[in-house]
Amino acid sequence: MVKCSYCIKEIERGTGLIYVKKNGAIRHYCSDRCYKFNELYGKKASKKEIAANSPAGTLA
Numbered sequence: 001m002v003k004c005s006y007c008i009k010e011i012e013r014g015t016g017l018i019y020v021k022k023n024g025a026i027r028h029y030c031s032d033r034c035y036k037f038n039e040l041y042g043k044k045a046s047k048k049e050i051a052a053n054s055p056a057g058t059l060a
């Protein structure tokens with residue numbers, strides 16, 4: 001199971017987005033929103049947002 005590179009929510013197989021950067025790094029996103037925020041705006045997910053999606057409540 002892969003996790004969203006932005007909000008670390010687990011992404012179900014067959015859903016979400018895979019973005020390959022020019023340097024070969026692969027990013028997985030659960031949604032278009034997360035892709036835009038991370039790649040286009042360079043925003044960091046808030047701790048609150050990450051904690052809400054983290055199963056154990058831990059920060060990755």
Ligand SMILES: [Zn+2]
Pocket residue numbers: 004005006007008009029030031034
């Ligand atoms: Zn996400």
